[in-house]
Amino acid sequence: MTEQKTPPVVLVDGSSYLFRAYHALPPLTTSKDHPTGAIKGVISMIRRLEQDFPGSKMVVVFDAKGKTFRHEMYEEYKANRPPMPDDLACQIQPIHEIVKAMGLPLLTVSGVEADDVIGTLANEATSKGIDVVVSTGDKDMAQLVSDHVTLINTMTETRMNRDGVVEKFGVTPEQIIDYLALVGDKVDNIPGVNKCGPKTAVKWLESYKDLDTLIEHSGEIKGKIGEYLREATETLPLSRELATIRTDVDLDFGLEDLELRQQDDDKLLELFREYELRSWIAELENDAASSHSDNGPDQQKTADIEKRYSVITDQGELDQWVKRLKAADLFAFDTETTSLRYMDAEVVGVSFAIEPGEAAYVPLGHDYMGAPEQLDRDTVLKQLKPLLEDPKLAKLGQNLKYDKNVLANHDINLEGIAEDTMLESYVLNSVATRHDMDSLAMQYLGEKTITFESIAGKGAKQLSFNQIELEKAGPYAAEDADITLRLHHALRPMLADTGKLASVYETIDLPLVPVLSRMEQRGTLINASVLRKHSQELAERMAELEQEAHEVAGETFNLGSPKQLQAIFYDKMGLPVIKKTPKGAPSTAEPVLQELAHDHELPRLILEHRSLSKLKSTYTDTLPELINHRTGRVHTSYHQAVTATGRLSSSEPNLQNIPIRSEEGRRIRQAFIAPEGYKLVAADYSQIELRIMAHLSGDKGLLTAFEKGEDIHKATAAEVFGVSVDGVSGDQRRSAKAINFGLIYGMSAFGLSRQLDVSRKVAQQYIDRYFERYPGVLKYMDNIRKQAHDDGFVETLFGRRLYLPEINARNKQMQQAAERTAINAPMQGTAADIIKRAMIEVEDWLLREHGDEARMTMQVHDELILEVKESALEKIRSGLESRMSAAAELDVPLLVEAGAGDNWDEAH
DNA sequence: ACGTTACCCTA
DNA sequence: GTAGGGTAACGTA
Structure with a gap:
């Protein structure tokens, strides 16, 4: 039995989160254009902390305006910092007000920084035997860590105790100040030691324990870096002092004066309304409505929605849900499967949600030892089929293209894809965030979700979903549906409020989902034997080149190793260094070798070897392996929420970088073929x-x-x-x-x-x-x-937006x-919008009128590739050209050039 | 086993 | 000078 401990006091470094939230979150504004991104970010982090540390005293500290004692010590302190941008400055006051309304003590002490106030309070707490959690995004705070002080970064969800500091920095908390002094800080303008980074600092502190000892022995440090160290000995004490967080600031109050007050709901509601923080408004209103029945003691307030997740293994219960799904205006839907690769994946279970907080998981294929009896998969899927195929029943999901593909493996044609949270997030802000559900939940709901890794493990030992116990799988899967629903409630209003984003989402990205899904499932036909033969030829030629190269060099080496090449070219042969890599090593990249090839034979051999090796490893060896055994075709994945500009990307295989420029490369295109009786038609926008x-x-x-x-x-x-x-x-x-x-x-x-x-x-x-x-x-x-x-x-x-933070x-x-991105993005992005519109139109046309004569199989940014029955060739070609040309009304004609052939090279 | 670097394929 | 994805080598676990 363990002793009941006093909960730790939580000290929040508000200023560090202010900047991080401002940079990490999309530049949100209210309808009156007041920026709110930082408000949202900072407040949601404080709310998370309230949840994570129930019963703890919490204090929120911000920097005060004006200079601090450090500026007096060192004029240049923070001289590199630009003034705070206006759209951040104007969010500080609202944050302060909200924090106060939440009933939390708010501290700004002039003349010192937030760090020093936190250091002092932490010191006070530990001296009274109270543990401390410091919430900050600032690594410098690691110096405060002790057996009784830990750090938590609420943005990245990482906690750091003493061991954590050692693990992260390689030095103890007591050494952090010396470490910071050695490394210096560009932003704060702390000088440090020239060319000394984390690695060097750790090495020195390992050998000499602390800065003073290091300085005493600075004569022992060899090389250029030793000179730099000796040059810095005069400024190092100052650097150390600047890096030291004070723990003895003379505050005219103590911890006991900082009381948590009752949250002022009315004031808070007013503020949330003013800054249009919708999800929190709804929550406050709900709390108010339910507070009458809540007669428990004054506990931690229920920031969480109550979660009612169920696992359904009973037919009667399922029937109840099906009934509700049919009646719902919109329901969230998710499939759990055996594999992330959609062509192999089988359904292991499905989950649903209609109301926030309530969700059900229907396990159908968990087959680990001792798995409870579940409803029969095929029977349930048969029962759900009419529902899932009904275009009038609106479905919501996170990346529904995947679910649609998986269901297709069970002969279910998912229709009624009405909303997709991944696409909502992407259209809202293509750059600032990743669009996976865990990230979105954190960002928009301030909620940490169960990660797949946490229930399935990772690496080679990772379990597939059918092997996961229902006790773990149920909450995970149900949460997926619930979070998707709640995310949609958060994201959809933001889309509607922001320019033409809603229309981009509704008329371009969302209708494209089924189009891409079908293209992926169709796949493309590849002549594997041609590629295998090509691989062999490449291997032979490469072997010749390798032998020649070894002879010329007078030693054997790996032609594919830039490092070994460097040694031979620059150390051994003494060739001139034309260009360096970003890390400063002499480059052996193509243009450099091209230049060197004028005077030497070896670079030419390397160049040829390299280009062949690229073709072999990336294409001729790999493509045949990706042929699906069931369909005999290659099925790429198109990613709709990856690029900043609105383009698609393609992977496994990437069909958007198949060679075309070299003769040898074009042979790979020749392996992309049409089936018997068909031709490939490739149509591309000219100079779009x-x-x-x-x-x-x-x-x-x-x-x-x-x-x-x-x-x-x-x-x-x-x-x-x-x-x-x-x-x-x-x-x-x-x-x-x-x-x-x-x-x-x-x-x-x-x-x-x-x-x-x-x-x-x-x-x-x-x-x-x-x-x-x-x-x-x-x-x-x-x-x-x-x-x-x-x-x-x-x-x-x-109207698709690209933010440029x-x-x-x-x-x-x-x-x-x-x-440069600003200049390029409207052009690249408009082109992407246009071809997406064309794809929707062309697919619709083909399905309606030419179901068995033509099908779209690939997209390469400005080009569409179709398989077309030979008998319908001319008809399809002209129809395709005209539809692609008509995909946008511009003040210039959109010229489309379409060719046909037995393979992609011929068609292009 | 995993992450990073250098290189190279496309529009 | 824009936007992507994939590979081998290599360094660290």
């Missing part, structure tokens, strides 16, 4: 991004060029180089093409000069000349940059990168 640029910018010259159907690169060359269209040389056209691509990518003179191998000055002249001839484009580029800076996001033609970053490089 440039056309979108013409449309968005409204530039007269560009619009005219496209209207006349001119060769756009030639037309550009004629303008930039001042020659007639007929007089454009091949070189001029090539340059113009690079300029046009550069424009789409947010070009700089530097980038263009490298691409064209001309001086930066010449590149700049080209750019200037271009903008002179196409002034509308320049104006558009300027506008879009300005818009990005003002709004923090850019939009596609259809780094557009106003202090780091100029980051800011410029964000500007």
